[in-house]
Amino acid sequence: MVKTTALIFDVQRFCLFDGDGIRTTVFFKGCPMRCAWCCNPESQSFSSELMIKPAGACADCRKCLSACPQGALSLSEQGVSADPDKCVFCGRCETLCPFDRIREAGKPYTVDELTELILKDRDYYEDSRGGVTLSGGEVTAQADFVLALIERLKREKINVMIETCGFADPAVFARIAGMVDRVYFDVKLLDEAEHIRYTGQSNKPILENLRTAAKLTETVVRVPLIPGVNMTGAFAADLAALLAPLPVAAVELLPYHRLGVGKYRELGRPYALADTPLASREENLAFLEALKKQTDKPVRFR
């Protein structure tokens, strides 16, 4: 039985960096991995969450406190916080906060609702050879819904790409990969122990799914470059070796950034890489050059 809704934490229109042409990117909420550097922490949990701007940003009007029917909100020196056991995500606080300081990350959408939203820019996709990119969170984690959505979009002749961490049931993954026009496939670490340490999951299904993706559709490998984690010569060499036999279209390197740090605060969670510095331009370039020397695939920054 297909679940009728999926939990979506953002739909962004006019995206120019998530594939060809002008695209709409849909962010599915929930991910089986917990990468230490994740810049979208609100994408991880499979349930809705309240994101609340910290004290200082709040005008102290207390409208949200009195509005909450569950009494889930409280005010302290750190600002407003929500008791996750009490909050039922009714959305009243978000609606009432005049200052836009509270946001409910994760709203249920039906296939029809998402399709309608996506089709608003249909002509822009057509003229620019763009389309839709399904991202996350992890898109394959809400597989039934995603399959139904892709099927629907394909009926509408919309180009569909996905961005995936690759950690998925291989059979499910193969079904999805076989339906889409391109897969952006994350490869983060190749050493199994390190992979588990930094992402919380095994690398094995990921590598299997990478082979499947490359076989079934155009596949672009994406590698986040995290200082102190994977910016090593050994990783570059292992990566080149992994990709050598695979028909991968390109490798895109994503330099580390800290733009998501504020969101951890809004969710009341710690950021694991608080002490990790940004890599210099030269360091990023050095990794790119090292990889380029060892692979025949196109390598570029994104």
Add this chain to the structure above:
Amino acid sequence: MMTERIRKLKDFICSFPPEVFADRAEIITESYQRTEGMPSVLRRAVAFREILGKTDIHIGDLERVVGSLCGKARGCPVYPEYDMTFVINEMDGLADRNTDRFLISEETKARLRAIYPYWQDKTIAYRAFLRLSDEQKDAASSLVYILTAMRSGIGHLVIDYRSFLERGILGILEEVKEKRTEEHAAYYDAVEISLRAICAYAERYAALAREKAETEENEERKAELSEIARILHKVPARPAETFAEAVQSFWLVHLALHLEASGHSMSPGRFDQYMLPYFKHDLERGVPVEELEETLHFLWLKFFELNKIRDKVSTIAFGGYPMFQNLIVGGIDEDGNPAENELSYLCLAATRQIALPQPSLSIRWNEEKSSKRFLLAALDTVRIGGGMPAMFNDKTLIANMRTMGYDEKEANDYTIVGCSETTGNGNVEPWLTGGFLNVAKVLELTLFDGYDPVAKRQFPFRTGDAETMTWEAFYAAFKTQLAHYLMLNIKGDDVLDELHGSLCPTPFVSAFIRGCLDAGKTNLEGGAKYNSTTLQMVAVPNVIDSLRAMKKFVYDEKTVSFSELKDALLSNFEGREDLRSLLKNKSPKYGNDDDSVDLIGRDLVDFLYGEVEKYTSPRGGKYRLALYTIASNVLFAKYTGATPDGRKAFDNLADGGVSAGHGRDQLGATALLNSVVKLTPTKVLGSSLLNLRLTPNFLTDENKEKIADLVRTYFKHGGQHIQFNVFDEAVLRDAQIHPEKYPTLMVRVAGFSVLFTTIERALQDDIIRRTCQESGGKKW
């Protein structure tokens, strides 16, 4: 390529502010004193002849294309016949004011003071003031509208440049002779005098060039001066043959338009079409394209040199010395064939290389006939950050031309005047200065039953206490107020229309507007083949957002009472930041592809269209609706109290015309564009103008094509126009602190570009605060 000589000349003319000279004002005064009692049209022609015969002329050392308004580069004449009072009152501050500075010598001031008494009761402004009702004047001083034709000539048209390039002025004189009627003898005499005056003016330049050649020691320059003399002895009197002749002929006539009257937005129009034969002629004879390109660059610098002084208030609404000389390339020709050509590309490159705000470069995009390469070349010019070229959509504008009654060929040949106004090519008096109506102010007057809380003035036109009204009744009351002030504005403009026609007709211009020589009267008296007037609506996006917020909170959800809202607006949200934020953040806003608000906008546009089209001007042309602001939004904002969209009093109103309120379009460019096309572009016949802001790192090689496709789809959906501001906010902020570091930093205001450091602080802030379109829209 920009040559070293062009770079030097550019540096030179950018190195000093423009200067005011008294020649023209003095000459016209003497002439008017001698011609009292003559028909206006003849007085104008005689004065024009005297001006062209006596005003100082000037040939710069580095110039190859010559002709300046005064005896110095960037010199600027005075036009006492429109309004002399502001000149006298403000001339002491001209050199020190924040925006649009002009040098003016004590001698010039004395000469201007001397002629002032003669003009006091004769100017357009004075006569208009006598004829406007108290209510019309009060509405103007409350900034419900601006009557733009009060203190300035009308300008705003595209003459038939082809006529004199091909036939020469002498050819047109033949036509005058053939068409002459006794009934309109004064008119034909006036045209003849004016046309002979331009030929004599060219001879003056030829003589000056010869004189300079005689004493010139550098052989190369000597030969150049002789060539300049040869050309000006030939054109514009006789047909041009070479590109240099055509450019010189074009420039001298274009320049003289600005000596006859003070109107701006005299637009070159489809330059790449009428100049092409001369360009090709030279290419075929082996003239190197580099030489032709340099000639073009000389002309580009000439466009930048033209100037006019405006009163201080006007410099807020029209800051940055804008002359709005719209030059448009591409599109299709009369017969529907692709029109872009090698010269079109050279024009795009000229603006990219010279990087000055004039001419106002535009392109016509035709989805069926234009090449993608052309649009990409246009985006290469956009990338330098000056906001040019503006892009216009053939599909919608040709259809709109047909709606306005132009035949198929004329519609295909449409052109743009000033900022973005759709007009016929050399066949219309489009009177694009009908006025700017502050729609947000009208909403304010509705909320307070005709009371203006800013000026503390009760207007006689009342629609009742809004407190007890339903949503339907309130919306109806707003429309009633809107219809009233629109009428008042139009009636005011009608007064000006008659005055300009009767006091300041333009026989010289009229010789190049089809229809005038047949009708025996000037374009300002209804002689043109087509006539219209446009009325500009300002702050419509703020009003749409305000109405939506009121509907939601006051009428549908009833969570805010009308009196609570009214009190908050009156106190400028003092102590009610919560209510202000609620109105601002929690009600849908225009620009996000949300029908619940966009369709209020559509309904409003439909209503405005119906109202404006009810009126006909004294010249017999219809009034047309337009949605563009120039920078009047900045001026209006200073007189408009808090609005129900959560905007604080005197805070900026929406720029552009159909751009969303600052920072309110949050879902990315496609959502904004989808909202824009809901405002029925086929009813906004005058012009609807959209500013879109991007950061420089956004318009990369990789993304350029995507932006081109964005424009194409928007145009397929019917959008009329789009222009891009591409700048880095940090750079503009730094330029506010260190203006001396950025003498030629160029930005787009509305339909025109300016040098950033020459405009008022409020307008600078307006530009900085516009929504920057980012990939994926704004992040929370």
